Amino acid sequence: MTATTAQRAVPTSSDRSAITRFGNLVGSEWTKLTSVRSTIWALLLLVILSVSFTGLLIGLISGQWDTITEQQRQVIRLDPVSQILGAGFQFSQLAVCVLGVLVVTSEYTTGTIRASMLAVPRRIPVLAAKVVLFAGVTFMVAEVAAFSSFFLGAAILSPHIPVSLTAPGVLRAVIGAGLYISMLGIFAIAVGTLIRHTAAAITGIIGFVLVLAPLTLLLPGNLGKYVYAYLPTNAGQQLATTGQAADALLSPWQGFGVFALWTAALLTLAAYLLQRRDV
Amino acid sequence: MIEVRDLSKRYGDTLAVDHLSFTVYPGSVTGFLGPNGAGKSTTMRLITGLDRATTGTATINGVAYADLPDPLRVVGALLEAGAVHPGRSAFNHLLFLARTQAIGRRRVEEMLELVGLTEVGHERVGGFSLGMRQRLGIASALLGDPEVLILDEPVNGLDPDGIFWFRNLIRHLAAGGRTVLVSSHLMTEMALTAENLIVIGRGRLIAQSSTAEFISANSEHSVRVLTPDPDRLSQLILTAGGTVTRSADGALTVALIDAARIGDLAASAAVTLHELSPQVASLEEAFMERTHESRQYRGADIVGEPLPVPVPAPAAAIAPAQGTLAGTSR
Numbered sequence: 001m002t003a004t005t006a007q008r009a010v011p012t013s014s015d016r017s018a019i020t021r022f023g024n025l026v027g028s029e030w031t032k033l034t035s036v037r038s039t040i041w042a043l044l045l046l047v048i049l050s051v052s053f054t055g056l057l058i059g060l061i062s063g064q065w066d067t068i069t070e071q072q073r074q075v076i077r078l079d080p081v082s083q084i085l086g087a088g089f090q091f092s093q094l095a096v097c098v099l100g101v102l103v104v105t106s107e108y109t110t111g112t113i114r115a116s117m118l119a120v121p122r123r124i125p126v127l128a129a130k131v132v133l134f135a136g137v138t139f140m141v142a143e144v145a146a147f148s149s150f151f152l153g154a155a156i157l158s159p160h161i162p163v164s165l166t167a168p169g170v171l172r173a174v175i176g177a178g179l180y181i182s183m184l185g186i187f188a189i190a191v192g193t194l195i196r197h198t199a200a201a202i203t204g205i206i207g208f209v210l211v212l213a214p215l216t217l218l219l220p221g222n223l224g225k226y227v228y229a230y231l232p233t234n235a236g237q238q239l240a241t242t243g244q245a246a247d248a249l250l251s252p253w254q255g256f257g258v259f260a261l262w263t264a265a266l267l268t269l270a271a272y273l274l275q276r277r278d279v
Numbered sequence: 280m281i282e283v284r285d286l287s288k289r290y291g292d293t294l295a296v297d298h299l300s301f302t303v304y305p306g307s308v309t310g311f312l313g314p315n316g317a318g319k320s321t322t323m324r325l326i327t328g329l330d331r332a333t334t335g336t337a338t339i340n341g342v343a344y345a346d347l348p349d350p351l352r353v354v355g356a357l358l359e360a361g362a363v364h365p366g367r368s369a370f371n372h373l374l375f376l377a378r379t380q381a382i383g384r385r386r387v388e389e390m391l392e393l394v395g396l397t398e399v400g401h402e403r404v405g406g407f408s409l410g411m412r413q414r415l416g417i418a419s420a421l422l423g424d425p426e427v428l429i430l431d432e433p434v435n436g437l438d439p440d441g442i443f444w445f446r447n448l449i450r451h452l453a454a455g456g457r458t459v460l461v462s463s464h465l466m467t468e469m470a471l472t473a474e475n476l477i478v479i480g481r482g483r484l485i486a487q488s489s490t491a492e493f494i495s496a497n498s499e500h501s502v503r504v505l506t507p508d509p510d511r512l513s514q515l516i517l518t519a520g521g522t523v524t525r526s527a528d529g530a531l532t533v534a535l536i537d538a539a540r541i542g543d544l545a546a547s548a549a550v551t552l553h554e555l556s557p558q559v560a561s562l563e564e565a566f567m568e569r570t571h572e573s574r575q576y577r578g579a580d581i582v583g584e585p586l587p588v589p590v591p592a593p594a595a596a597i598a599p600a601q602g603t604l605a606g607t608s609r
Contacts, residue, residue, distance in 0.1 A: 008424050008426075009386065009389075009424040010352055010382055010386060010422075010423050010424040011352065012349075012352050012353055012426070013348050013349045013352060013353075014349060014352075014380075014381050016381060020381075024378055024379055024380070024381050025378075025379055027378045028375045028376070028378035028379045029375075031371055031374050031375040031378060032367075032371075032375045035367045035368065035371035035372075035374075035375070036364060036366045036367055037366060038366065106364060107364075110362065110363065110364040110365065111359055111361060111362025111363070112362060112363065112364050112367075112372075114329060114358060114359060114362050115362060115363070115372075115376060115419065116379075117328075117329060118327055118329070118350065118351070118356055118358075119350065119351050119376050119379040119380065120350075120379055121327070121328045121344055121345040121347070121350055122345060276331070278324075278329065278330040278331060279329050279330075
């Protein structure tokens with residue numbers, strides 16, 4: 001057996017460029033992500049749930065088109081794309097938050113983090129590889145979900161309202177849905193790295209994204225308006241919707257930029273603590 | 280070579296590792312001994328950079344672990360055998376580790392074969408026994424064919440066959456010029472496997488020496504003597520400066536003078552000897568002797584008469600209770 005002979009079966013080091021090394025780490029993360037059934041399920045669910053709920057909700061609207069009030073019809077006519085994309089959007093958010101957190105915390109709960117850190121004792125490259133891989137994978141999956149939802153919803157609504165991908169802001173919103181979900185995945189990885197415990201991290205991020213951030217809409221006055229607009233996910237969601245109000249504080253891309261800055265800040269803190277803490 | 284210099288680790292109020300210095304040399308197996316809570320695992324975690332040291336340094340061939348470009352190709356560590364995602368297969372666990380260092384799939388398959396897990400390599404680790412997880416841990420430590428091995432309780436959970444296999448494996452690896460540091464709480468196992476010892480207690484170095492030296496330096500040498508005339512011989516030994524204790528079977532246990540001297544004394548007085556055997560202490564006894572004071576967690580001393588099994592209460596005392604039972608059930 002090779003290991004038991006004095007001859008070295010594996011050379012002590014290999015001359016690889018920094019890019020190749022990082023590519024190796026991304027490959028390693030790919031193996032981790034795809035070798036556990038739950039991640040595959042979560043990604044599949046993301047697509048299935050958001051597409052089927054789009055079908056269900058838009059189908060309900062279409063089916064009751066003649067019985068709903070003219071006022072309701074007017075709201076839908078003004079911004080049909082938001083209706084279509086919004087239906088499955090919550091599920092995508094939920095799935096990517098859970099999965100992004102788990103990508104990190106499952107390593108802590110199972111102890112795999114020790115193996116990972118022994119292999120890459122500088123630690124931060126592991127976090128960077130996770131971010132790159134997970135952002136890439138969720139972007140593609142979320143785009144599949146967004147485009148499928150869009151075409152399905154548009155087809156269902158077509159007898160009542162024409163919806164076209166080429167209308168102003170529509171393509172941006174559909175692509176933006178994938179970008180937003182992908183950024184939310186990075187946000188979740190940062191939260192998972194900071195908190196390290198699965199239950200606490202999932203509760204924290206879901207509570208913030210789906211409950212707390214939307215609730216700030218109820219804050220009174222001008223200050224409330226700013227708080228709502230600049231919170232990370234509220235700002236980021238601007239990219240994934242059409243029909244912004246004329247007096248919106250942030251344009252879609254500005255909003256996404258604000259979300260990216262929040263994510264970068266959180267990720268920097270996560271990297272700093274990852275470097276410092278004992279594992 | 281592993282060099283530890285002035286290494287300390289503080290967790291809150293406790294100093295788990297207390298200014299520890301030692302060197303582990305290549306070419307032999309070095310045993311790392313200490314009572315529970317002595318700081319063995321913490322020391323290993325400090326050497327491999329999982330924990331940040333409070334003071335001091337640890338280097339591997341002169342380089343800090345964190346500065347090794349491909350650490351798995353230089354150091355193989357087994358620190359916690361259970362630390363594997365239960366939903367992942369053994370193969371994929373090794374594969375993700377291998378990919379970080381640009382080690383090929385072939386090597387992963389070879390390692391599974393080496394530790395005897397080829398058949399279950401694609402099954403999920405959640406169904407593995409402790410021994411199988413331990414084998415997977417050994418496979419991941421050997422993945423990069425490292426020249427330094429740091430193994431924390433590697434035989435934990437292995438069956439006797441596995442222990443025998445593992446002992447031969449690490450001796451073979453050490454003989455090939457590798458540096459091997461193995462911690463264990465199984466003294467008998469260490470006595471068989473390790474040529475050198477590092478003994479710590481409460482985070483401090485107690486001894487670093489060869490196993491044989493450690494045993495001989497930390498055990499009282501005694502000689503067991505059987506003779507038909509114990510009174511006469513005891514007299515002779517006491518006058519020669521030895522000590523004698525008589526055991527229940529009539530044998531004498533002599534300390535402070537050696538077997539040759541006892542033989543001479545007996546011959547000079549024409550006392551017949553039926554047995555004259557020097558007693559060799561075990562590593563366990565030597566270890567107990569040396570670490571007695573530094574043990575942190577200790578059970579009560581077991582002394583006095585053997586503890587009898589409680590005598591069952593007389594049948595008469597039980598009878599009324601049975602009556603009551605019968606009464607309530609009616």
